[in-house]
Amino acid sequence: MIENNLKPGSFIIIGYNAKKLVYDFVADKLGYSAIKLINHPDCKIIENCDIIEIDNVREASYFLNLTPSLFKNKFLIIDNFHLANIYAQNAFLKTFEEPPNYAYIFLLTPYEDRLLSTIRSRAQIIRITKKEQRTSNKNLELRIENLMKMNYGRRLVWLDKELDDIKEKPEIRQKILEIINYFFIGCNELLKKEKISYQNLELLKEIKFKIEQGFPNAKILFENFLLSL
Template sequence: MAFEEIVGQERIVEILKKTLLNNTFSHAYLFEGLEGLGKKQMALEFAKGVICSQEGMKPCNVCQTCRRIQEGNYPEVNLIQEDGTIKIEKIRELQKDIQMKPYEGRKKIYIINHAENMTVQAQNALLKTLEEPPAYATIILLTVNGNSLLPTIISRCQILKFRPVEIGKIQQVLMEGRGVSREESRMVSSFSNGIIGRALKLLEDEDFKRIREEVLKLTEEMLRRDTINLLESVDFFTKEKNQIEEILDMLVSWYRDLMIYKETQELHFLMNCDRIEEIQDQSNRIGLKKIRDIIFIIDQTKGNIKSNVNFQLNIEVMLLNIQEVLVW
């Protein structure tokens, strides 16, 4: 891994490279952003740069120190991550270790992954360390939500916010790095929400592919106007209840593609660009107003689910209302 391999975070890479070049380190950093944007990779790369034993541009990624950090086998780089809550005992271990000067090199790095999972007691304990950190230590907090941390902790960190990545950049990575076709890479990138980690997972996610096929099959069934078969589709939604938000987003993306194609005849704006023939066919069979009405019905259903309206009844009403729009 190198800085250049972290996609879409060029601004942060430049800030950290400048820090390494000028040897001007903060004692604490807060990397904030959605899961899958490369926060942990960035923290490890920065740790290599801080400790790298070579002259010139750092990290060199070839010296023994860089290789050991990459392999997770360097005692002065400590990655703290728990399956659940990060309790005060874990922070006390950090505090005990941080008081001991580096055994190898001149710096010690502590990376706390999912820092939002620290208990209040753990955060208060960490605050004491942040107030008077040893000169040789740097603490990096990784979080999806900085607001979950105490304001006093945030105020003592240099904050670097990771932003979603442009779809075109993700598509390029999938095509050039993974050999994915233009159509599939565009589709996967569109469903990634700008998160490179999510895009890479979707490539291998058979459940995503299966659910998407069921959703697209449903759009065709609704055009056949078979109410009995349509209501049987409720079983699919119930079975995949945990994925309901993703399923409804898939439905919205499909009908938005129909609307975009119907209005512009342009293909490069479509999310489901691997299903051009179906999009062309359905857009020719459904009027523009009907497509807009269907999108409104799905969005309304999403809101009802968030408001804890009866799940099965909500889905049944959505399907019947969409079919009613198509029949009318």
């Protein structure tokens, strides 16, 4: 569990649903929407990398060394840190060992043993239990169920609010992909309970694939999914 009174420092979060819990923790601290974190000047997220390389961690270190802009703390989240090659992990070691006193660093992975021992030994390790994962999944289920009860017009209003202040197409595309990843977790649980159809989930997979392949209007694609609910 990630406690609300957690002090700044370096953390490794172990678990398959770590991202959702970390996003919620950071969003609560910043008073910001979890889905919009990528746009907050005091939060940096590195994700969707096939390999995390030296340039990625240097960029992260540079971000942390700049003082906070709007909040008293800064937050760095690196998803799937087990994808960091040995050079990147070694390059990040000093920053991870001695972060600025205002910084939270979260390295997320389900594979603790793929991280260098020197990285692991310098972190506070938090393991996400199956019970916590189930609770998080349940919250996602409820959010999607509430969305399904809305008419199509209200669903579009919801999406516009989630994308508020995001103007550039690459940022909209990234944000839609983040929303889709949240939906995958909740929809899989709803599918087991037969509250959503297999066709809905297949459509979501198809939309994600098209966006990742460069379809020019991610928002329209996701609106089609909202229409299908």
